[in-house]
Each structure stands twice: as structure tokens, then as C-alpha cells.
Amino acid sequence: MLPPIRGRLAIAYGVMILSASASLGVFLVESGRGVFSQYAAAFLIAMAMASGIAIGVAARISWQITESLGRLARLADRLASGEPVEPVMVDSSHDEVSDLADSFNAMAATLQRKIEGIEEQRVEAAAILDGMGDGVIIVDDSLHVVAVNRAAEQILEVGEKEVRGASVAEVIRHHDVVGLLELKKQTDGPLIVEIGRDRHQVQVVVTPVQVGEATRQIILFQDVTELRRAETIRRDFVANVSHELRTPLAALRLLVETLEDGALDDSTVARDFLNRMHGEVDRLNQMVEELLELARIESGRVHYRFRRGNLAAAIGEAVERMRPQAERQNIELILTTPPEPVEALIDADRLHQVIVNLVHNAVKFTPSGGTVTVEVRPGNHYHEIAIADTGIGVAAEAVTRLFERFYKVDRSRGSPGTGLGLAIVKHLVLAHGGKVWAESPGPGLGATFHIELPSGIGPRRGQPTASEPLVENLRSQAMSRNERDILEG
Structure with missing residues (x-):
């Protein structure tokens, strides 16, 4: 040593x-x-x-x-x-x-x-940042981007390479947001701006963070487009249901007051008023049943009975049920099916409900002397059903909203219904593993509704297959009442 x-x-x-x-x-x-x-x-x-x-x-x-x-x-x-x-x-x-x-x-x-601990934290933070559904951008004192996550790239429609190190004004291109960043203070409340080519509604929140002697600003982007859309649908629903409730209730009140004022002594007038009151009550009942029906379908409490059967025959039965109403309105109802059976795995009752609803809408919005055509087009993997009319048509901006809950194209016409029928149709078609869509050249040029059903598969994975007997009994009662109202015009 x-x-x-x-x-x-x-x-x-x-x-x-x-x-x-x-x-x-x-x-x-x-x-x-x-x-x-x-x-x-x-x-x-x-x-x-x-x-x-x-x-x-x-x-x-x-x-x-x-x-x-x-x-x-x-x-x-x-x-x-x-x-x-x-x-x-x-x-x-x-x-x-x-x-x-x-x-x-x-x-x-x-x-x-x-260093290893810091690196682990950095990797975890980067994973969390990239996994967030909300967009995040971090800028430095000179308002240049130092970090951006994937959600922000999608919202702003930019790439990380072109964003990192760039001026935030070049990236966001919105003067209100840039103005907030220049003030370098936290936002008092959320700021809603429109960003991107599709004009997404984006909520922006700015939070300054002190890092040593430097100041970083974290910008949070939350796409609230769907939330705003849902809020619009909710407002439309409240307004529509309020109107649909107010109209029959006002009619009932008027009829009752008229009977109280002496019309009850005239048996002919009294009977006519009572029939009208029954009609208003039935319309109220139909609206409530449709609301309950849609709630049951969306919550998965509906029982589906899928069996292999003749698709063309099932559609033919539904069309024939609607023929009396078409004849009363002087509308030609045409059914075109192939001569041979069209096999598919279907719930005949639910498919009947879908076709009755679509044909009823076509007849209701087609003027006297018009034509409604129902055609079955068989295919190898999918069968198509087309229901075309020569009616009032639909504007291009309204076509995409037809299957929304509570949506009605023109409330000013005072047409009955809650706007729930097509939403129910959409859910029932999806339960069959198919899809439904609408086309229209424009107002006054008619419309065509297309249904595409698979030829050999059953319900989509995850669709409900059972429900309580009471719910099924209510469904049957609702169907019989709805069809009776339709057939009686």
C-alpha cells in the first residue's frame, strides 16, 4: 500500500x-x-x-x-x-x-x-400531453412555441415541425388569443373562438406559469363544437316539445270552455267536440310514447328478435298498411320488389316500424297527385331499400340534420310530430347492422331515403337482445296506437 x-x-x-x-x-x-x-x-x-x-x-x-x-x-x-x-x-x-x-x-x-428521474418525468409528461383530448401549446417570453401536443395540431390543422419555435401569432392566427398572450395574465373566464377551415368552436384558457426567471404561458384548447351542437339540439327540443304540448293543450282548453258555455246542450256539437278532444289527447299520447320509445332504444332496453326471413315480403306488408292513407291523399304508392325472395336476418316488427315511419313521412310531405316509390334492391352482401317521393324536398343544409333527435325541417308549416321519428328509424337500422341516409336535390324536388341492411349478419356487436316484459308491452301498445293514428289519417 x-x-x-x-x-x-x-x-x-x-x-x-x-x-x-x-x-x-x-x-x-x-x-x-x-x-x-x-x-x-x-x-x-x-x-x-x-x-x-x-x-x-x-x-x-x-x-x-x-x-x-x-x-x-x-x-x-x-x-x-x-x-x-x-x-x-x-x-x-x-x-x-x-x-x-x-x-x-x-x-x-x-x-x-x-438525470434518469428527470427523463422519466419528461417521458411521462410527454405521454400525458399527447394523450390529452384537449389541445395544449406552451409559449415562452417572446411568444414563440416551445411545446405542442397532438390534439392542438389537429385543432389548429398544423404540424409539430412547422409549429415548434414559430411565433404563436403565426400558429393560432386569432387576434383575441394573441392579445391575451401579450397581456401575460390568466384569463378571467373561457374565451370561445372559431378556429380552422371548418370553423370549430374552441374554448381557450390561458394560464401563465413562472419557471425560474422566465414566464411560460400554457394555452388550453377545448373543442366544444359538439357540445354547442348538443346544446342547440337541447334548446330545439325544449322549444319543439313546448310548442307541441302547448298546441293540443290550448285546443283542449278551448273545446272544454266551449262545452261549458252551452255547446254541451247540443248533442251533435258535443259529440264533434268530444271527438276532437280524443284526437288531441291521442296526439299528446303519441308524442309521449315516441319520447319513451327513443329513450328505451338509446338506453338498450329494447328486445330484438332477429330471424332469417324474406326482406321484400316484410317491406311489402308495411307498404300495404300505408296504402289507404296514400289513396285518401290522392298519392300513388308504388312498390318494386324482385320476384325471388330476398333473404336477410331481420327483426320483422322493428323493420315494419322503420318502413311505416318513412313511407308515412313521404306521403305526408307529398302534395296530392304525387308519387311515392318503395324499391327493394338485393345485393350480395347488402340489400338496399329506397323510398323516394315527389314532395316538398329538403334544403342541402337540412339533409345532414334530418336524423337528429327533435329536429324538424320547417316548424312554420305547423306539421304535427316531435321530430323523433327519424331518430328512432336511425337507431333501429343501426341495430340491424345497417345504415340509413337521405338525399334531396333541393326544395320542391322531392327526397329519397336509403336503407342498407346486411344480407347475412345479425345485430351489431353490443346491441341489446333483451328487455323487461313491461317495456315490450308498452312498445307493442305504442306501435298499435301509432299505426292506428296513421291509418285513420
């Missing part, structure tokens, strides 16, 4: 001094004998040898120190650049260089653990 550096240097210099002293002693002794010239040379040789040994020892020690310190310096540079380093090993032990190496190794290990 070698002594510390200072000890080894002292030994080297001691060796040199002792050698010199010994040589000097030899010189003095021999000079006393009068042999000066011979021993002077011996003295110089001894001095040279001692000096050489001392210099060699010192050089060896110096090399060890320099090599160890150089290795530490190189590892320190690697550590400063963020590279992982291996523990430092030195040739000596229990000296100053060894102590320095141990301290360096401890410092490097601690720093490496902290």
Missing part, C-alpha cells in the same frame, strides 16, 4: 538528500587521507546517481497524478455533456487522488440518478 502523495514526494527527496549526504561523507573521509581527486569523482558520480533515482521516483509519482487527474477531467467533460460515465478507477488508493475519484464517482452516480 503506497503512502499519500506528499509522503511519496518526501521519500523521493529524502533519497536524494541521503545519497548526497553519503557521498559528501565519503568525500570528506577520503579527502582526509589526501586522495581528493579520486573521491571527488566518486562523489560526483554518487550525486548524479542519487539525483537520477530521486528524479525517477518523482516523475513516476507525477505521471500517476497527471494520468488520474486527466482521466477525471475527461470523465467530467462527458458528464457535463450529458453522457453516461463509468466509475473512475485509479492505480493508487487511500491518497488524495483516490479520495477525489471516490467523490467524483459518488457525484456522477447521484447526478445520473437525477
